[in-house]
Each structure stands twice: as C-alpha cells, then as structure tokens.
Amino acid sequence: MPFDPSHYRLCLVTDRGLAHGRSLVEVAMRAVMGGVTMVQLREKVATTRAFIEEARALKRLLSDHGVPLIINDRADIALAVGADGVHVGQTDLPVAAVRALVGPDRLIGLSITDAEQMGREDAGAADYLGIGPLHPQKTKPDAATPLGFGGFAKLRRMTTKPVLAIGGIKPDDVPMLVEEGASGVAVVSAIMAAEDPEAAARAFRAAWAAEAG
Amino acid sequence: MPFDPSHYRLCLVTDRGLAHGRSLVEVAMRAVMGGVTMVQLREKVATTRAFIEEARALKRLLSDHGVPLIINDRADIALAVGADGVHVGQTDLPVAAVRALVGPDRLIGLSITDAEQMGREDAGAADYLGIGPLHPQKTKPDAATPLGFGGFAKLRRMTTKPVLAIGGIKPDDVPMLVEEGASGVAVVSAIMAAEDPEAAARAFRAAWAAEAG
Numbered sequence: 393m394p395f396d397p398s399h400y401r402l403c404l405v406t407d408r409g410l411a412h413g414r415s416l417v418e419v420a421m422r423a424v425m426g427g428v429t430m431v432q433l434r435e436k437v438a439t440t441r442a443f444i445e446e447a448r449a450l451k452r453l454l455s456d457h458g459v460p461l462i463i464n465d466r467a468d469i470a471l472a473v474g475a476d477g478v479h480v481g482q483t484d485l486p487v488a489a490v491r492a493l494v495g496p497d498r499l500i501g502l503s504i505t506d507a508e509q510m511g512r513e514d515a516g517a518a519d520y521l522g523i524g525p526l527h528p529q530k531t532k533p534d535a536a537t538p539l540g541f542g543g544f545a546k547l548r549r550m551t552t553k554p555v556l557a558i559g560g561i562k563p564d565d566v567p568m569l570v571e572e573g574a575s576g577v578a579v580v581s582a583i584m585a586a587e588d589p590e591a592a593a594r595a596f597r598a599a600w601a602a603e604a605g
Numbered sequence: 606m607p608f609d610p611s612h613y614r615l616c617l618v619t620d621r622g623l624a625h626g627r628s629l630v631e632v633a634m635r636a637v638m639g640g641v642t643m644v645q646l647r648e649k650v651a652t653t654r655a656f657i658e659e660a661r662a663l664k665r666l667l668s669d670h671g672v673p674l675i676i677n678d679r680a681d682i683a684l685a686v687g688a689d690g691v692h693v694g695q696t697d698l699p700v701a702a703v704r705a706l707v708g709p710d711r712l713i714g715l716s717i718t719d720a721e722q723m724g725r726e727d728a729g730a731a732d733y734l735g736i737g738p739l740h741p742q743k744t745k746p747d748a749a750t751p752l753g754f755g756g757f758a759k760l761r762r763m764t765t766k767p768v769l770a771i772g773g774i775k776p777d778d779v780p781m782l783v784e785e786g787a788s789g790v791a792v793v794s795a796i797m798a799a800e801d802p803e804a805a806a807r808a809f810r811a812a813w814a815a816e817a818g
Contacts, residue, residue, distance in 0.1 A: 439696035440678055465653055468681035472702040483652035489685040 395476065395499060399460050400520065400554050400576035402596050403430040408437065410584040417449050419589050424457050426593025432479050432501075432578070434464035447473040462501060467493045477501060479522070482509060487517040503558075505536035510550045522578055523547050525559025526569075529581070535559065545572040566599035576600075608689065608712060612673050613733065613767050613789035615809050616643040621650065623797040630662050632802050637670050639806025645692050645714075645791070647677035660686040675714060680706045690714060692735070695722060700730040716771075718749035723763045735791055736760050738772025739782075742794075748772065758785040779812035 404423045406416045420431050431454055435443045447463060451473050454461045460476035463469050465484045470477065477499030478490050490500050502518035504510055505525070515521060528538045538559065539547065548555050557569045558578035569577060579596065586592035617636045619629045633644050646663055648656045660676060664686050667674045673689035676682050678697045683690065690712030691703050703713050715731035717723055718738070728734060741751045751772065752760065761768050767788040770778070774790045782790060792809065799805035 440693075440698055441696040444698055444702065466679075466681060468679060468684075468698065468703075468706055471681075471706055472698060480653075483654040485653055485657055485681065485685060489657065490681075493681055493684055 395460060397554060397575060399429045400556060401429045401600055402427060402576060402593065403432055403462075403556055403578040404428045404583050404593070405432045405464075405558070405578050405580045406434050407580050407584050408435065410581050412585070416446060417453065419584055420450060421453055422589040423583050423593045424454065424459050426590035427597035428459065428583070428593045429576070430460050430462060432462040432464055433475075434479075440466075440469070444469050444472055447475060451475060460499070462499065470494060470498065477519070479503070482514075487514045491517060501556075504547060505539075507547060507550065510547055515551065518553065520554040520556065520575070521551060522556045522558045524557060524578075526557050526565065527560030529560040541568050541572065544569070544574075548573050563595040563599040566596065567603050570600070570603040608673060610767060610788060612642045613769055614642045614813055615640060615789060615806065616645055616675075616769055616791040617641045617796050617806070618645045618677075618771070618791050618793045619647050620793050620797050621648065623794050625798070629659060630666065632797055633663060634666055635802040636796050636806040637667065637672050639803035640810035641672065641796070641806045642789070643673050643675060645675040645677055646688075647692075653679075653682070657682050657685055660688060664688060673712070675712065683707060683711065690732070692716070695727075700727040704730060714769075717760060718752075720760060720763065723760055728764065731766065733767040733769065733788070734764060735769045735771045737770060737791075739770050739778065740773030742773045754781050754785065757782070757787075761786050776808040776812040779809065780816050783813070783816040 411419050433447055433450055447469055451461050462477040462479050463475045464479050467478050467490050478494055479501040481503040487500055487502055499519045501520045501522055502514055503522045523544055525535050525538050526544055529535055544557055554575040556576045556578040557574045561577045561579055562582055583589050583592045624632050644667055646660055660682055664674050675690040675692050676688045677692050680691050680703050691707055692714035694716040700713055700715055712732045714733045714735055715727055716735045736757055738748050738751050739757055742748050757770055769789045769791040770782045770787045771791040774792055775795055796802050796805045
C-alpha cells in the first residue's frame with residue numbers, strides 16, 4: 393500500500409505475553425480503531441506456521457484500514473503474506489540482506505540503542521529507525537540502557553531518516569518527543585496490556601494532535 | 606550447485622545441543638570428511654544473526670566439497686546465503702509459500718510423521734520427504750510416534766518422491782531401509798553427538814556401500 397510519513401505516527405508493536413490471553417489480531421484491530429497508524433507483528437514463541445497465519449489475518453484486516461503491516465525479523469514471512477515491511481534488531485538479518493530479499497518497495501526498520509550502532513552501515517541502509525529504550529521497562533529487564541530524552545535527542549540528530557521513539561513510552565512523553573524531532577512513537581505495553589486498547593491508542597493520538605496537528 | 610539423487614544418501618541434521626560445545630561448522634566438516642552428502646542446518650535457539658553467519662560459513666565450506674546446504678525453516682536465511690534448499694516441518698511455512706519465495710531451482714524438503722500428512726498438498730509440493738521417526742528418540746521425548754520399519758515402508762509406498770528416513774537411525778538400520786526404498790537417511794545424534802563425527806559418518810556410508818553400491 394502507499395506509504396506516507398503519517399504512518400509513522402503511532403506504531404503498535406505486538407507482544408503476545410502482554411495481551412491477557414486476547415488474540416494479537418483482536419488487540420491490534422481495537423488499537424487501529426483508536427488511531428494506530430502502523431502495526432509491527434513480533435512473535436518470539438509461536439511456530440512459523442502460527443506466525444504466518446496470524447500475519448495473513450492481520451494483513452487482511454489492516455489493509456482494509458489503510459494501515460501498514462511490518463513483520464519483525466522474518467523477511468520470508470513478510471514476503472509470503474505481502475506485508476509492507478520488515479523490522480530488524482541488531483541480532484537479526486543485516487539490513488542489506490533483507491533489502492536483497494524484499495526489494496526497494498518494502499520498508500525496512502532497524503532498532504538502534506546507541507551511537508555506535510547509528511554509525512554502522514545497517515543504519516544507513518534502513519528506511520526508518522526505532523530508537524530506544526527511552527525509559528526503563530519493567531517488561532524487558534534485559535533491555536539496553538535507557539536513553540532518556542537527552543540520549544534520544546542526541547541519536548536523533550545523527551540521522552535525517554524517520555525515527556520512532558520506543559521503550560516504555562506514555563502519551564505524556566509525546567510533546568517532548570515531537571520537539572526532539574521524532575516521526576512517531578512505537579508502543580508495546582501501553583497498548584498491548586491496556587484493558588481498552590482503543591482508548592489507549594486514542595490517548596497517544598490526542599497527544600500528537602495537540603502537538604503536531 | 607547441481608543436485609543429484611546421490612546427495613540424499615546421508616544427510617546430517619545439525620543440533621547444537623548435541624555438539625558437546627563444538628561448533629556446528631566443525632562437526633559438519635568432520636562429518637563431510639566421513640562421507641555426509643547433504644547438511645541441513647537447524648537452529649532453534651540462536652539469534653537470526655548468528656544463524657545467518659553460521660549458514661554463510663557452512664555454505665562456503667560445503668560448496669568446496671560439493672555438498673548441498675539445506676536450511677531448516679528459514680527461507681529468508683536460505684535465500685540470503687544462497688543455500689541449496691529449505692527443509693520445513695508441519696508447523697513451518699507451507700511448502701507452496703516456500704516455493705513462491707525460493708523458486709523452482711532450490712530443493713524443498715518436508716517432514717512427514719503419518720499417512721494423513723502424506724495425503725496433503727504440502728507433501729505433493731515438496732521435492733523430497735523426510736519420513737520418521739523410525740525409532741524412539743531419547744533426545745526428542747516430544748517426537749511423534751515411532752513408525753518402525755513397517756510404518757516407514759507403508760508411508761514410503763505412498764509416494765514416488767525421494768525419501769529420507771529419520772529418527773534415531775544407526776548404520777545397522779541401513780540395509781532394511783534400502784530394501785524399503787529409502788533414498789537415504791537423515792542423521793542427527795548418531796553423528797552430532799559422536800566423539801568422532803568423521804568415523805560415525807563413515808560407518809553409515811559403509812553400510813550404504815554394502816547395500817546399494
């Protein structure tokens with residue numbers, strides 16, 4: 393589907409462990425009702441078969457709403473379901489390898505946690521960067537050192553690419569992130585774990601609307 | 606690389622947990638010295654980055670010896686490293702989805718554990734079938750019911766495709782499997798866990814040589 397920068401505004405990153413037994417498709421669709429503009433499907437425990445079936449179901453539903461679907465790590469699944477892009481971390485496929493597989497028209501996102509990663513070839517080859525974690529995260533005790541707003545701003549100024557802030561982000565963080573040049577925010581627990589994912593997404597969109605119009 | 610039926614003769618399937626701390630590349634290369642004709646790289650715990658780096662190293666070494674490299678499950682990694690094929694299980698990508706990604710020239714193998722799976726579309730679309738487990742396996746307590754020679758023979762007669770027997774196979778099993786029409790055997794622990802993987806592989810090859818010339 394055609395991609396424009398407004399799709400970066402509010403990206404939901406799925407996490408089955410936070411969904412309170414609800415299906416990822418259910419939570420994602422309720423979040424889209426609330427204004428999520430992009431969904432990254434991340435699966436670390438499901439079988440490949442279950443992952444692809446979930447991706448297919450999500451792709452159908454998201455397409456109806458003009459919301460791009462990004463697949464975490466698995467370029468093969470992204471291709472098989474016709475997803476709009478692939479997001480990789482520092483221990484996934486190199487960006488150049490993903491590009492060779494998915495071509496120029498699918499988005500490739502890369503997670504960045506420090507300045508050294510920002511200087512590498514991978515960062516230059518990605519279409520957008522997820523920079524974080526902004527805050528400490530109780531659901532990811534093994535995550536990299538939190539950047540805080542100062543650290544985020546420093547990394548953000550090292551690139552002209554679209555940048556999503558990630559890591560324990562709440563709607564209250566949005567004004568400062570807009571000021572520092574974030575193209576959007578990527579949210580996991582604040583939406584995945586919310587009793588009402590639609591309202592949770594709406595709170596983020598309201599914060600953006602107040603800041604960025 | 607050009608593929609011919611003799612490549613099915615003795616397939617090593619890797620398992621990091623059985624390698625006694627040796628690298629998979631080391632064990633695989635010693636096994637190739639002993640006569641392994643195909644290697645399937647299977648990684649269930651490594652990061653994607655580590656998986657692809659291992660696959661690249663193996664591909665370089667195996668190419669020098671004319672031994673095809675098959676990647677378990679990850680069609681994206683198979684494409685990225687120029688592997689010779691992809692092997693999928695019943696909970697991995699459907700064969701048709703893998704075919705769409707890797708094209709007609711790469712091999713696609715499929716694991717089969719019962720007659721019902723043999724009747725499905727996936728089995729018809731694969732290039733070769735891995736049928737098993739032949740024997741009970743102490744390293745895979747959650748594996749499907751062992752087929753025994755009779756069960757293997759029954760499934761083997763349901764297809765004209767090349768068939769590898771798998772599951773706790775020892776050199777002594779080779780004569781009976783040849784008689785039942787196996788194209789080869791796929792071996793995990795008998796080579797991966799062997800103190801001398803080269804000698805272990807050679808024992809299988811000797812059993813084949815005695816039976817099939």
